[in-house]
Amino acid sequence: MAVETKTKGGIFEEEKLEEVSEAQREWEEGPLKKEVARHPERKDRFSTISDLEIKRLYTPRDIPDFDYMKDLNFPGCYPYTRGVHTTMYRGRLWTMRQFAGFGTPEQTNERYKYLLSIGQTGLSMAFDFPTLYGRDSDDPMSRGEVGKCGVAVDTLRDFEIIFEGIPMDKVTTSMTINPPAIVLLAMYIVAAEKQGVSQDKIGGTVQNDMLKEFIAQKTWIYPPLPSLRLVRDIVVYCTHHVPKWNTISISGYHIREAGSTAVQELAFTIADGIEYVKMGIEAGLDVDAFAPRYSFFFDSHMDFFEEIAKMRAARRMWARIMREKFGAKNPRSWWMRFHTQTAGCSLTAQQPLNNIVRTAIEALAAVLGGTQSLHTNSMDETWALPTEEAVTVALRTQQIIAYETGVANTIDPLGGSYFIEALTNEMEEKAWEYINKIEDLGGIIPAIDAGYPQKEITEAAFRYQQQLEAKEKLIVGVNEYIMPGEELPIEILKVDPEVERVQFERLDEVKKRRSSERVKSLLDDLRDAAADEKENLMPIIIDLVREYATIGEIMGAMKEVFGEYRDPGYF
Amino acid sequence: MEKDERKVKILIAKPGLDGHDRGAKVVARALRDSGFEVIYTGLHQSLDQIVHAAMEEDVDGIGLSILSGAHMYIFPTLIEKLKEQGLDDIVVFGGGIIPTDDIPKLKEAGVKQIFLPGTALEEIIEWVRENVKPRAVSL
Numbered sequence: 177m178a179v180e181t182k183t184k185g186g187i188f189e190e191e192k193l194e195e196v197s198e199a200q201r202e203w204e205e206g207p208l209k210k211e212v213a214r215h216p217e218r219k220d221r222f223s224t225i226s227d228l229e230i231k232r233l234y235t236p237r238d239i240p241d242f243d244y245m246k247d248l249n250f251p252g253c254y255p256y257t258r259g260v261h262t263t264m265y266r267g268r269l270w271t272m273r274q275f276a277g278f279g280t281p282e283q284t285n286e287r288y289k290y291l292l293s294i295g296q297t298g299l300s301m302a303f304d305f306p307t308l309y310g311r312d313s314d315d316p317m318s319r320g321e322v323g324k325c326g327v328a329v330d331t332l333r334d335f336e337i338i339f340e341g342i343p344m345d346k347v348t349t350s351m352t353i354n355p356p357a358i359v360l361l362a363m364y365i366v367a368a369e370k371q372g373v374s375q376d377k378i379g380g381t382v383q384n385d386m387l388k389e390f391i392a393q394k395t396w397i398y399p400p401l402p403s404l405r406l407v408r409d410i411v412v413y414c415t416h417h418v419p420k421w422n423t424i425s426i427s428g429y430h431i432r433e434a435g436s437t438a439v440q441e442l443a444f445t446i447a448d449g450i451e452y453v454k455m456g457i458e459a460g461l462d463v464d465a466f467a468p469r470y471s472f473f474f475d476s477h478m479d480f481f482e483e484i485a486k487m488r489a490a491r492r493m494w495a496r497i498m499r500e501k502f503g504a505k506n507p508r509s510w511w512m513r514f515h516t517q518t519a520g521c522s523l524t525a526q527q528p529l530n531n532i533v534r535t536a537i538e539a540l541a542a543v544l545g546g547t548q549s550l551h552t553n554s555m556d557e558t559w560a561l562p563t564e565e566a567v568t569v570a571l572r573t574q575q576i577i578a579y580e581t582g583v584a585n586t587i588d589p590l591g592g593s594y595f596i597e598a599l600t601n602e603m604e605e606k607a608w609e610y611i612n613k614i615e616d617l618g619g620i621i622p623a624i625d626a627g628y629p630q631k632e633i634t635e636a637a638f639r640y641q642q643q644l645e646a647k648e649k650l651i652v653g654v655n656e657y658i659m660p661g662e663e664l665p666i667e668i669l670k671v672d673p674e675v676e677r678v679q680f681e682r683l684d685e686v687k688k689r690r691s692s693e694r695v696k697s698l699l700d701d702l703r704d705a706a707a708d709e710k711e712n713l714m715p716i717i718i719d720l721v722r723e724y725a726t727i728g729e730i731m732g733a734m735k736e737v738f739g740e741y742r743d744p745g746y747f
Numbered sequence: 748m749e750k751d752e753r754k755v756k757i758l759i760a761k762p763g764l765d766g767h768d769r770g771a772k773v774v775a776r777a778l779r780d781s782g783f784e785v786i787y788t789g790l791h792q793s794l795d796q797i798v799h800a801a802m803e804e805d806v807d808g809i810g811l812s813i814l815s816g817a818h819m820y821i822f823p824t825l826i827e828k829l830k831e832q833g834l835d836d837i838v839v840f841g842g843g844i845i846p847t848d849d850i851p852k853l854k855e856a857g858v859k860q861i862f863l864p865g866t867a868l869e870e871i872i873e874w875v876r877e878n879v880k881p882r883a884v885s886l
Contacts, residue, residue: 305763305764305765305815305817306764308764309764309791311764316793317763317764317791317793318764319763319817319820319824320763320816320817320819320820320821321763321764321765321815321816321817324815324816324817325815325816393766394766394768394790395766433769434768434769435769435773521769524864524865525844525863525864525865526865558844558864559844559846560816560844560846561816634772634776637769637772637773638772638773638776638777641773641777641868644867645867645868645869651865653865654865655865655867668846670846671816742789743789743790743791744789745787745788745789745790746772747759747771747772747775747776747779747785747787
């Protein structure tokens with residue numbers, strides 16, 4: 177791919193660098209050698225959690241071609257290494273956005289109101305498994321899952337309840353939803369309309385990133401091509417009618433949680449992003465009309481500097497790709513805006529209070545990496561959905577970072593660190609190797625078909641597990657500093673099994689009250705439209721939602737046309 | 748006749764809609780590397796599909812991975828379905844996000860062992876080696 181990544185001839189003078197080299201040699205041969213002979217270092221090899229080797233010390237020799245203007249430039253200036261906004265957190269702090277939702281729509285409405293009352297600044301909806309897979313609560317595959325991992329949604333009625341008393345023109349909402357994103361977005365639009373808020377006024381995000389589903393998270397229904405067609409329909413519709421909506425949240429989070437390394441997370445996410453840009457262009461849109469509404473979503477794991485370097489590298493890579501490869505003219509198309517969530521997979525079931533510390537460190541990395549919004553996990557999430565007390569501590573963690581630590585006083589405080597700059601370069605170089613490999617395979621879709629990213633991730637996850645078993649990597653309380661006979665010291669949230677019954681009853685009632693004939697005829701129209709690849713399905717799905725068609729009916733009708741995807745099950 | 752030393756056959760399955768397959772795959776791979784014959788069914792299996800696969804493949808043990816909170820429905824229902832097929836000699840074990848309070852109830856329902864997050868692979872392998880033996884061939 178013809179995107180320039182290296183610069184030659186930086187801000188260091190050749191003679192000065194020579195001086196450093198000489199001094200370093202002397203230091204290594206002299207005091208260092210002596211010290212190591214007397215007190216050997218703790219390990220032969222130091223590496224990040226992703227197994228990237230880290231040197232003892234970084235000096236200007238590690239970034240000899242460092243070119244401030246080309247590599248970093250100023251905040252809000254291309255290539256945005258230091259941040260996409262000119263004043264960053266001095267102007268406005270990141271959005272504190274806690275992912276939440278469980279049980280019935282009523283319970284979720286209550287939790288949202290609570291979160292807003294304690295100072296949260298945006299909503300983030302968690303749906304239960306049946307909703308994530310576009311199934312109704314009374315579908316046989318939904319048994320045992322209703323309301324468990326998030327809120328249960330069957331029809332528009334549920335959305336009306338969830339947002340009751342929450343002004344949809346003031347609050348922005350992120351919805352973690354993928355195959356049925358088109359249905360949930362339609363519900364959001366119609367629920368807002370019923371509050372008197374038109375679609376051009378609402379703001380928020382649908383995750384709508386099907387590529388990473390096939391790579392990592394595995395929430396799929398249809399095969400890749402029809403799945404991407406729905407992604408496209410959302411992008412095209414919103415570009416014309418819902419201008420403040422973020423149409424895709426291109427997600428590395430799930431790739432990382434599935435066990436990838438930081439470099440793989442970076443590379444596969446950007447490869448997905450490239451595909452989505454191609455998709456928009458192929459749909460006939462001008463790149464600058466839709467690219468500014470693409471956002472990203474990264475994981476913040478335990479390896480502090482690796483995460484910061486990853487986020488800085490990501491911004492720089494995306495800016496270059498958008499400007500140089502796709503010829504975007506609008507600087508907003510060059511911006512990589514991203515949400516971050518602390519790493520769920522880093523939390524431990526053992527000694528769960530320690531998770532507060534882990535999350536705080538990961539959150540700090542996200543802030544130093546320049547995130548636009550942040551979710552901090554709660555200490556009890558390896559056990560269950562968080563209790564109110566646990567989510568409060570998690571949000572307080574962000575507030576403490578924002579208001580007490582002083583880290584938001586200056587922009588990109590680690591910029592210029594020899595280590596951070598060298599690591600940022602290394603992340604970028606290694607990510608390009610993956611992206612070029614994917615391009616060689618014909619792009620991310622053929623790569624997924626060949627199982628390439630999936631196998632790379634599975635391999636990395638297994639390698640890490642082996643390092644844990646060999647104690648090459650330590651997790652406090654899991655493979656070291658174990659507390660024998662530990663009792664669970666914290667309260668955990670249990671979702672009432674009654675939720676299932678409540679949802680069944682509501683679904684029945686809604687079905688009785690709606691015009692089933694109208695729904696049936698619209699579902700026929702949907703099948704016809706689905707069969708024509710050129711049709712945009714968003715308008716007809718909005719009509720269906722307005723008539724209280726269920727998510728299962730809508731997704732099921734399309735399944736008849738699109739077919740189903742089966743897990744190749746690599747291990 | 749003395750049964751020959753055939754490999755113990757384990758089915759690793761992800762029931763229901765839960766897509767968290769990192770743990771299931773790591774365990775499947777570790778068991779395979781330790782000499783077991785491992786079948787991984789892939790995601791989104793209904794319980795009937797799992798029972799069917801167990802029967803077809805004539806497995807000795809089934810390991811379920813559940814991280815969605817649906818374990819109190821899934822485990823007992825699977826065991827019930829195995830019984831209906833006369834497959835109650837298949838050892839059922841599992842892992843995932845399972846509150847400790849639920850473990851005694853699951854064991855009572857017939858689940859032989861539950862492995863919680865952070866369990867060493869070696870511990871799982873050892874347990875399987877000791878507790879899952881080749882079933883009598885039913886012909």
